[in-house]
Amino acid sequence: MALRQGEFRANQAKVSFVSMRWHQYLPSQPADSTRVRLSRVTFYAGDTTSSGFTCWDATFASTDLSTVRGISQFELGPWHASSAEKQARDLIDQAHESLMRKQGLLALRLAEEATRMFPEIAGVHALRAQCLTGIGRLADAMAAVNEELRTHPVSAEALQMRNLIARELGRQRVESSRARQWQSIVNQELKAPIEAATHRYKYRGHAMVKNPFDMALYPLLLWNLKPATVFEIGSYNGASALWMADILGTYGVDAHIRSLDVVKVTAIQHPRVTFLEGSGRALADVFPADMLGSCPRPFLVIDDADHSYETSKAVLEYFHPHMRAGEYIVVEDGLTASGPRRALAEFLPAHSGQWAVDSHYCDFFGYNATWCVNGFLRRLE
Numbered sequence: 001m002a003l004r005q006g007e008f009r010a011n012q013a014k015v016s017f018v019s020m021r022w023h024q025y026l027p028s029q030p031a032d033s034t035r036v037r038l039s040r041v042t043f044y045a046g047d048t049t050s051s052g053f054t055c056w057d058a059t060f061a062s063t064d065l066s067t068v069r070g071i072s073q074f075e076l077g078p079w080h081a082s083s084a085e086k087q088a089r090d091l092i093d094q095a096h097e098s099l100m101r102k103q104g105l106l107a108l109r110l111a112e113e114a115t116r117m118f119p120e121i122a123g124v125h126a127l128r129a130q131c132l133t134g135i136g137r138l139a140d141a142m143a144a145v146n147e148e149l150r151t152h153p154v155s156a157e158a159l160q161m162r163n164l165i166a167r168e169l170g171r172q173r174v175e176s177s178r179a180r181q182w183q184s185i186v187n188q189e190l191k192a193p194i195e196a197a198t199h200r201y202k203y204r205g206h207a208m209v210k211n212p213f214d215m216a217l218y219p220l221l222l223w224n225l226k227p228a229t230v231f232e233i234g235s236y237n238g239a240s241a242l243w244m245a246d247i248l249g250t251y252g253v254d255a256h257i258r259s260l261d262v263v264k265v266t267a268i269q270h271p272r273v274t275f276l277e278g279s280g281r282a283l284a285d286v287f288p289a290d291m292l293g294s295c296p297r298p299f300l301v302i303d304d305a306d307h308s309y310e311t312s313k314a315v316l317e318y319f320h321p322h323m324r325a326g327e328y329i330v331v332e333d334g335l336t337a338s339g340p341r342r343a344l345a346e347f348l349p350a351h352s353g354q355w356a357v358d359s360h361y362c363d364f365f366g367y368n369a370t371w372c373v374n375g376f377l378r379r380l381e
């Protein structure tokens with residue numbers, strides 16, 4: 001059976017489709033012209049193993065025969081839905097009814113059951129996303145809508161939903177950054193021995209000054225962001241750049257790390273790392289705008305230099321205009337030094353709405369349980 005992209009007119013309603021599955025909001029066997037008129041939607045790409053469209057003849061023979069002929073030119077055949085698919089569609093219909101009756105949890109359970117039964121059915125993940133959004137589980141809703149887009153990439157409804165959820169998630173994060181305090185649950189008793197130990201720690205035999213919290217958080221961030229270019233300000237012995245290069249290599253991310261220090265690292269060579277000499281206070285000398293313009297995206301910037309107010313401020317202000325939505329700047333060591341905290345406390349309100357403290361990382365192990373106190377910044381727009 002040929003799968004063709006196309007469109008047709010049915011009772012003045014222009015209908016376009018790229019597959020043979022009904023959109024989730026359409027009844028599975030529309031039988032009258034009213035329903036056809038409702039179908040001003042895209043029929044989304046279904047899986048190509050599906051055997052056909054639902055009851056075309058029955059549907060359109062009763063309305064407008066010319067549309068049936070128009071459709072048949074796409075060689076659509078008779079529909080043979082499996083019983084699992086039929087049951088899943090019933091569950092989806094019931095879920096929609098539950099949503100209309102404001103029974104969100106019931107709708108979610110029905111949608112989840114439909115997903116277990118027939119996960120590739122068009123719209124089922126978007127429906128889950130809608131239910132999850134309704135009960136405030138935005139991260140799960142985002143995962144569901146991404147699943148819908150993975151299986152049905154042209155779903156306009158899912159794209160719209162993803163934008164709405166992303167906006168809501170962004171708003172929540174902005175709000176949380178406005179309200180954030182500078183305290184950390186890492187108290188002096190815990191901080192002192194860890195800080196001492198970080199100076200004895202070695203990665204592949206090279207001294208690396210990272211605490212266990214951030215050693216767990218960076219791999220999360222690297223996985224989620226999958227940066228193509230990492231700018232590290234403060235290389236020390238080069239071990240942190242080596243470590244990130246190894247992680248990104250393991251993840252299969254095609255990234256390059258540009259690590260800068262006032263004393264250039266020479267003892268480490270890695271194909272994904274370039275060590276540079278220069279100062280975080282004079283970044284235009286090392287990373288001029290045209291060079292930044294040619295570096296692959298997304299960017300991750302890490303300020304891990306002298307932890308002075310001046311350097312942190314310079315790093316934030318220099319990279320700010322070069323960063324795009326969704327990219328990150330991490331400002332390290334606000335836990336132990338006041339300089340990064342002061343720079344952040346000035347920078348965030350000065351760029352309100354453009355940056356948010358990402359509490360997902362800052363608070364992953366507890367409130368500011370990181371050396372980067374309020375220091376995981378995500379560019380919003």
Ligand SMILES: C[S@@+](CC[C@H](N)C(=O)[O-])C[C@H]1O[C@@H](n2cnc3c(N)ncnc32)[C@H](O)[C@@H]1O
Pocket residue numbers: 207208209210233234235236237238239240260261262263278279280281304305306311
């Ligand atoms: C905390 S260490 C970096 C640790 C390293 N990123 C790691 O995780 O192992 C700070 C480094 O910043 C460098 N540094 C100091 N002032 C700097 C500046 N203005 N610009 C760039 N690097 C600077 C120091 O030479 C030192 O190597």
